[in-house]
Amino acid sequence: xxxxxxxxxxxxxxxxxxxxxxxxxxxxxxxxxxxxxxxxxxxxxxxxxxxxxxxxxxxxxxxxxxxxxxxxxxxxxxxxxxxxxxxxxxxxxxxxxxxxxxxxxxxxxxxxxxxxxxxxxxxxxxxxxxxxxxxxxxxxxxxxxxxxxxxxxxxxxxxxxxxxxxxxxxxxxxxxxxxxxxxxxxxxxxxxxxxxxxxxxxxxxxxxxxxxxxxxxxxxxxxxxxxxxxxxxxxxxxxxxxxxxxxxxxxxxxxxxxxxxxxxxxxxxxxxxxxxxxxxxxxxxxxxxxxxxxxxxxxxxxxxxxxxxxxxxxxxxxxxxxxxxxxxxxxxxxxxxxxxxxxxxxxxxxxxxxxxxxxxxxxxxxxxxxxxxxxxxxxxxxxxxxxxxxxxxxxxxxxxxxxxxxxxxxxxxxxxxxxxxxxxxxxxxxxxxxxxxxxxxxxxxxxxxxxxxxxxxxxxxxxxxxxxxxxxxxxxxxxxxxxxxxxxxxxxxxxxxxxxxxxxxxxxxxxxxxxxxxxxxxxxxxxxxxxxxxxxxxxxxxxxxxxxxxxxxxxxxxxxxxxxxxxxxxxxxxxxxxxxxxxxxxxxxxxxxxxxxxxxxxxxxxxxxxxxxxxxxxxxxxxxxxxxxxxxxxxxxxxxxxxxxxxxxxxxxxxxxxxxxxxxxxxxxxxxxxx
Numbered sequence: 001x002x003x004x005x006x007x008x009x010x011x012x013x014x015x016x017x018x019x020x021x022x023x024x025x026x027x028x029x030x031x032x033x034x035x036x037x038x039x040x041x042x043x044x045x046x047x048x049x050x051x052x053x054x055x056x057x058x059x060x061x062x063x064x065x066x067x068x069x070x071x072x073x074x075x076x077x078x079x080x081x082x083x084x085x086x087x088x089x090x091x092x093x094x095x096x097x098x099x100x101x102x103x104x105x106x107x108x109x110x111x112x113x114x115x116x117x118x119x120x121x122x123x124x125x126x127x128x129x130x131x132x133x134x135x136x137x138x139x140x141x142x143x144x145x146x147x148x149x150x151x152x153x154x155x156x157x158x159x160x161x162x163x164x165x166x167x168x169x170x171x172x173x174x175x176x177x178x179x180x181x182x183x184x185x186x187x188x189x190x191x192x193x194x195x196x197x198x199x200x201x202x203x204x205x206x207x208x209x210x211x212x213x214x215x216x217x218x219x220x221x222x223x224x225x226x227x228x229x230x231x232x233x234x235x236x237x238x239x240x241x242x243x244x245x246x247x248x249x250x251x252x253x254x255x256x257x258x259x260x261x262x263x264x265x266x267x268x269x270x271x272x273x274x275x276x277x278x279x280x281x282x283x284x285x286x287x288x289x290x291x292x293x294x295x296x297x298x299x300x301x302x303x304x305x306x307x308x309x310x311x312x313x314x315x316x317x318x319x320x321x322x323x324x325x326x327x328x329x330x331x332x333x334x335x336x337x338x339x340x341x342x343x344x345x346x347x348x349x350x351x352x353x354x355x356x357x358x359x360x361x362x363x364x365x366x367x368x369x370x371x372x373x374x375x376x377x378x379x380x381x382x383x384x385x386x387x388x389x390x391x392x393x394x395x396x397x398x399x400x401x402x403x404x405x406x407x408x409x410x411x412x413x414x415x416x417x418x419x420x421x422x423x424x425x426x427x428x429x430x431x432x433x434x435x436x437x438x439x440x441x442x443x444x445x446x447x448x449x450x451x452x453x454x455x456x457x458x459x460x461x462x463x464x465x466x467x468x469x470x471x472x473x474x475x476x477x478x479x480x481x482x483x484x485x486x487x488x489x490x491x492x493x494x495x496x497x498x499x500x501x502x503x504x505x506x507x508x509x510x511x512x513x514x515x516x517x518x519x520x521x522x523x524x525x526x527x528x529x530x531x532x533x534x535x536x537x538x539x540x541x542x543x544x545x546x547x548x549x550x551x552x553x554x555x556x557x558x559x560x561x562x563x564x565x566x567x568x569x570x571x572x573x574x575x576x577x578x579x580x581x582x583x584x585x586x587x588x589x590x591x592x593x594x595x596x597x598x599x600x601x602x603x604x605x606x607x608x609x610x611x612x613x614x615x616x617x618x619x620x621x622x623x624x625x626x627x628x629x630x631x632x633x634x635x636x637x638x639x640x641x642x643x644x645x646x647x648x649x650x651x652x653x654x655x656x657x658x659x660x661x662x663x664x665x666x667x668x669x670x671x672x673x674x675x
Contacts, residue, residue, distance in 0.1 A: 051081060051082075051108075051109045051110060051111055051112045052096065052097070052110065052111050052112075053111070053112060053113065054082075054111045054112070054113050055113055056113050056115070059080075059082060059111065059113055060128055062093065063082060063084065063111070064128055064129075064138070065128070066088075067132075067136055068084050068085055068088040068091075069082060069083070069084060069085070069138050070083045070084060070085045070108075070138075071083045071138060071139065071141060072125075072138055072139075072140050072141070073109065073140075073141045073142075073143050074115060074118065074121070074140060074141065074142050074143070075143050075144075075145055076143075076144055076145060077115075077118050077142070078114060078115065079112050079113070079114055079115065080112060080113055080114075080115045080121070081108075081109035081111075081112045082108075082109055082110060082111040082112060082113075083108035083109050083110065084108065084110050084111075089110070094110075097110055121140075122140060125138070125140060194266060194267070194268055194293075194297075202261060203254065203257040203258050203260075203261045204258055204261045204262055205219070205258050205262055207254070207258060207388065208251060208254055208255055208258045209381070209384035209385045209387065209388045209413075210251070210377035210378075210380075210381030210382060210384050210385040210413060211250075211251055211255060211374060211377070211381070212381070214244070214255060214372050214373070214374050215255070215258075217242070217370060217372045218242065218255060218258075218259050218372065219262075221239065221242060221259060221263075221347055221349075222259055222262045222263045224238045224239070224347065225263045225265050225299050225301070225347065226263065226264075228299070238347065239347065239369040239370060240337060240346075240347065240348060240366065240367060240368075240369055241337060241347065241348035241349070241350065241367055241368040241369060241370075242347070242348075242349055242350075242368065242369070242370040242371075242372055243307075243349075243350050243351075243352070243355070243363070243368040243370070243371045243372065244256065244349065244350065244351040244352075244372050244374055245351075245352060245353070245355045245371055245372065245373050245374065246353060246373060246374030246375055246376075247353055247375070247376060247412060248353050248412070248414070249412035249413060249414030249415060250374045250375065250376060250377075250412045250413055250414075251374060251412075251413045251414075252305075252351035252353075252374055253305055253351060254413070255374065256269075256301075256303045256305075256349045256351060259301060259349065260301055260303070263301065265299050265300050265301060266297040266300040266301070267300065267301045267303065268290065268293070268294060268297075268300065268301065268302045268303065269303045269305070270290070270303070270304060270305070271304070271305045271306050271309070272304055272305065272306045272307045272308065272309030272310040272311065273306065273309045273310075274286070275287060275309075275310045275329050275333075276309060276310060276325075276326065276329070277325075280325060281325075281328070282325075283310065283325060283326065283328065283329030283332070284328050284329050284331070284332035286329075287329060287332040287333050287336055288332065288336065290302065290336075291336040291346070294346045295346060298346050299346070299347075300346055300347075301346075301347050301348075301349060302346065302347070302348045302349070303348075303349045303350070303351075304348065304349070304350045304351075305350075305351050306351065306352060307350040307351065307352050307358070307362075308352045308353075308354045308355075308357055308358060310326060310329050310330055310333065311330055311333070311350075311352075311358045311359055311362045312326065312330075312357050312358065312359065313357060313358065313359045313360065314327050314330065314359055330359060330362070333362075334359075334361055334362065334367065337366075337367045338366060338367060348368070350368065355371070376410060376411070376412050377411075377412070377413065379405050379406065379409075380405075382404075382405035382408055382409075382411060382416060383401045383402050383404075383405040384401075385413050385416045385417075386401035386404050386405060386416060386420070387401050389416060389417050389420040390420060393420060393423075393424055393435055394433070394434045394435060395434060395435050395436075396434040396435060396436035396437070398436055398437045399435065399436065399437055399440065400437070403437070404419075404440055406505070407440075407441075407444060407505075408444065409505065409506045409507070410506055415447065418447055419440065419443045419444055419447055420440075420443075422442075422443035422446050422447060423435050423439040423440045423442070423443040424439075426439045426442050426443055426446070427439045448503075458493065458499065462499070463491065463626065464622075464626065465531060465535065465539055465541065466491045466499050466500040466541070467491050467500075467622045467623075467625045467626045468530045468531060468534050468535070468618070468622045469500065469527035469528075469530055469531055469539075469541055469542075470489050470490075470491060470500045470501070470502055470527065470625065471489070471530060471618050471621040471622040471625060472526035472527045472528075472529055472530025472531070472611060472618065473489075473502045473523060473524075473526040473527050473530075474486055474489050474502055474526075474621060474636065474640075475526060475530075475610070475611060475614050475617060475618050475621065475640070476522050476523045476525075476526035476607055476610060476611070477502070477504065477523045477526070478636065478640050478643055479610065479614065479640075479643075479644065480519040480522060480523060480610070481515075481519065481644075482513070482515060482516040482519050483504075483516075483519055483520060483523055484504040484505055484506045484507060485504060485505045485633070485643065486502060486503070486504055486633065486636065487503055487504065487505050487632065487633040488502065488503040488630070488631070488632055488633065489501075489502045489503075489625060489630070489631045489636070490502075490503075490629065490630045490631075491625060491626075491629050491630075492629050492630060499541075514556070514562045517552060517556055517562070518599075518602075518603055518606075520552065521549045521552055521553065521599075521600070521603040522603045522604075522606055522607045522610070524545045524548050524549050524552075525542075525545065525549060525600075525603060525604050525607045526607055526611070527541065527542055527545060528542040528545060528546075528604075529604060529607040529608045529611055530611055530618060532608070533608060533611055533612065533615070534618075534619075534622075549600055549603070550596070550600070553596045553599045553600050554592070554596055556599065557592055557595050557596055557599070558570070558571045558572075558592055559571065559572045563595050563599070565591060565595055566588075566591065566592060566595060571583055571584060617639070617640055620639060621636075621639055621640065624639060
């Protein structure tokens with residue numbers, strides 16, 4: 001319910017709104033230009049008189065021999081203009097001239113014809129009039145007429161008008177577009193899109209879920225903009241910038257929009273690539289123009305998305321040309337951020353998923369005073385995000401946001417939005433009136449493993465290899481400690497070439513011990529080991545398994561210091577400070593390779609030993625999997641017994657290990673998709 005005071009204020013605001021007056025269309029100066037051109041052309045092409053064209057024969061027989069001609073005027077030695085006597089104009093044979101008398105006295109010429117050669121025309125006229133009395137013979141007059149207006153129009157004026165029209169067209173094209181977007185004469189103008197009171201952002205903090213810690217940080221920025229005196233009275237300074245850092249899809253841009261919507265101040269939005277241009281000095285000019293506009297609109301917010309496009313660390317790229325221009329743009333950005341007063345109320349928000357490549361001068365206090373980390377949401381955060389995206393959907397009663405959150409560990413906000421949309425599409429494809437939980441399960445499988453290939457033909461031999469391969473993963477994952485609970489095994493083809501997969505429920509875990517990593521390697525090698533034990537040969541289906549354990553083993557040895565021979569050293573180089581050189585000798589590199597191979601062999605032998613102990617369960621699980629094609633966690637509990645180390649959880653689909661064996665490709669893959 002709304003209070004009476006709020007209703008009165010709303011009515012007052014409505015009364016203050018003036019009715020919109022229909023605006024008259026603006027006068028366009030181009031119409032004047034068009035009218036002038038039409039008048040010039042009309043004056044040029046319209047004849048000066050309305051003389052009727054005739055022939056020489058008709059002139060002689062109808063007019064000359066009848067003594068009706070007053071005079072003949074040869075114009076420019078080409079046309080003969082005929083002037084008739086006034087008393088004969090009313091004769092019946094000249095009735096076609098009656099319309100000329102309406103405009104006033106007909107002074108002629110009334111007719112004209114082309115004479116051809118002048119001398120021949122004179123000779124013929126003398127021959128025709130040799131029997132005429134002397135006083136009735138017609139004298140021929142010669143006149144030269146110059147069309148000064150037409151010559152001026154076509155020789156001077158019309159070309160100039162054409163050039164002016166082309167110039168105006170080019171100028172209009174070059175200077176047009178919003179904020180001079182990409183046009184020549186406005187190329188140095190800012191390309192930021194402005195959201196003000198007329199186009200205010202409608203997104204608020206209610207539309208942002210799962211980012212509670214980040215919202216607390218940015219809420220203070222909103223409070224700075226709304227109540228700056230609250231902080232300046234105590235001597236505090238409004239922060240100049242805040243950098244939103246996080247993986248793709250976690251909601252950095254959405255959070256910036258929410259800040260603009262909550263603050264109710266002008267909001268300039270642009271991408272880091274909008275500063276980049278092929279022309280020298282354009283990026284720096286756009287930065288200056290952006291901050292000039294921001295100062296005029298203060299208090300306001302500038303949001304630069306993907307700032308790493310222009311804020312890369314300087315001096316690390318030895319190439320010249322475009323790199324120099326990018327550095328000039330960055331230098332101008334640094335100058336502007338450190339150049340305006342702190343009490344202007346201009347706050348800069350920037351977002352990036354690659355903070356490691358940003359220039360150190362850009363990250364120092366005084367420019368970006370705060371770095372707000374936006375990570376993938378936890379269990380509660382995912383539940384809140386699901387509640388936001390489930391609002392516009394028609395749901396069945398069995399849909400639970402909390403249960404969906406447990407099934408999507410490691411998913412970002414964009415992934416959750418995609419799952420909700422896929423579930424709606426799947427339900428619509430099945431002609432359902434509401435979306436149930438099974439649709440969301442299918443959507444998770446669709447997002448992780450790809451589209452189910454029901455019509456894919458697999459030979460019985462390949463299907464058996466896939467079943468034992470996935471059973472090997474399942475057995476190792478079920479009986480080793482510290483691994484994510486296995487909740488689903490399937491040999492239904494999915495995606496482009498995925499022929500089988502196993503799904504796990506990952507925990508929100510950030511630290512792993514050496515034993516856990518080794519067990520993870522054993523689980524990943526379970527498929528390859530099962531193939532070797534059962535069939536005595538191996539297939540190409542474990543390609544991705546081998547890629548994962550190789551990367552994991554090298555990380556344990558060279559990054560995490562988990563090898564006693566290599567020692568407690570880390571060769572991790574996220575900033576590429578070493579470039580193309582290695583921070584260790586060739587002898588150390590040889591030792592690293594030997595230790596990685598020994599670690600993988602150790603895990604592989606341990607995997608084979610465990611599978612030999614559980615051989616009966618492996619064969620039984622593979623045979624049941626061949627029959628049913630899909631086994632859930634409760635089926636695995638019946639076939640393998642209760643999991644020794646963890647509590648039994650409900651069937652979920654959160655992390656997928658997919659075997660890819662493309663029949664049309666020479667190499668088959670076992671894809672382990674990890675969230």
